Amino acid sequence: MRTQKAELTALEDRQVLDRVSTTRIVGGVAVAYAASVIVQNAMFVGGVAQLLGLGDGTAAPAYGDPLGEVLAYHAANRGAVAVAVGLEALILPLLLLFVTGLHGLVQRRGAAGADWSRLAVAAGATLSAISALVICTHIAVVLAADGLAEPTPAFELIWQLHAAAFALALPALGATFIGAALATHASGLTRPWQRMLGVAGGIVLISAGAANLAIADGSPLVFAGVSGLAAWVVWLVVTGLRLIRGQG
Numbered sequence: 001m002r003t004q005k006a007e008l009t010a011l012e013d014r015q016v017l018d019r020v021s022t023t024r025i026v027g028g029v030a031v032a033y034a035a036s037v038i039v040q041n042a043m044f045v046g047g048v049a050q051l052l053g054l055g056d057g058t059a060a061p062a063y064g065d066p067l068g069e070v071l072a073y074h075a076a077n078r079g080a081v082a083v084a085v086g087l088e089a090l091i092l093p094l095l096l097l098f099v100t101g102l103h104g105l106v107q108r109r110g111a112a113g114a115d116w117s118r119l120a121v122a123a124g125a126t127l128s129a130i131s132a133l134v135i136c137t138h139i140a141v142v143l144a145a146d147g148l149a150e151p152t153p154a155f156e157l158i159w160q161l162h163a164a165a166f167a168l169a170l171p172a173l174g175a176t177f178i179g180a181a182l183a184t185h186a187s188g189l190t191r192p193w194q195r196m197l198g199v200a201g202g203i204v205l206i207s208a209g210a211a212n213l214a215i216a217d218g219s220p221l222v223f224a225g226v227s228g229l230a231a232w233v234v235w236l237v238v239t240g241l242r243l244i245r246g247q248g
Helices: 002-042 046-051 067-076 078-108 114-145 153-186 192-210 212-216 222-244
Strands: none
Touching: 002 078, 002 222, 067 078, 067 114, 067 153, 078 114, 078 153, 114 153, 153 192, 153 212, 153 222, 192 212, 192 222
């Protein structure tokens, strides 16, 4: 009897250690994912790219800027864009690792919020696919800009396709944000304000994505989506640090 009891105790201890280890790994993935997104977007800040010797100091153009500025930027800042699009090869697997790992954490804690974590996994997979299209079209823009003296109809079409893909990525990110925020809160992994941030940020992202045609045509509504992306990064960092510390 004592031997069986000791074995059960040892097994329970191992399970607790495994759970803590997995929680910290998911937290580390969340922080690494957020850091990668921050670095990727920093490449489009003119001063950062110039400091690193990757650009001429010009900030990335908005979708509504004149095509001449878009062409000039991509012709002069190919290095900065190359780093940004290259980072997507790290960002995509980190995103998928995070949402699948989060789903596993939720299930191990009694399946509270499991439906929401399934939404996060499905939406995260969709986001990965659309993000790949965003990056592919951005690569096409850079390659098309090489050697062009002035914008062509084909260049304009590729730029608009890139903008449209970005706009459609926003609702996928919004659904991922809402699913992850509600799942972690239901499982006791995050605080109430993080749930509120997730729901509010997700709604902003989905609402901005609904204006995909306007964004592809250069509407400033894209900046609403950018604010939602910023909220997602903040949530990832805070949540990741909580998981690493074993809080929740």
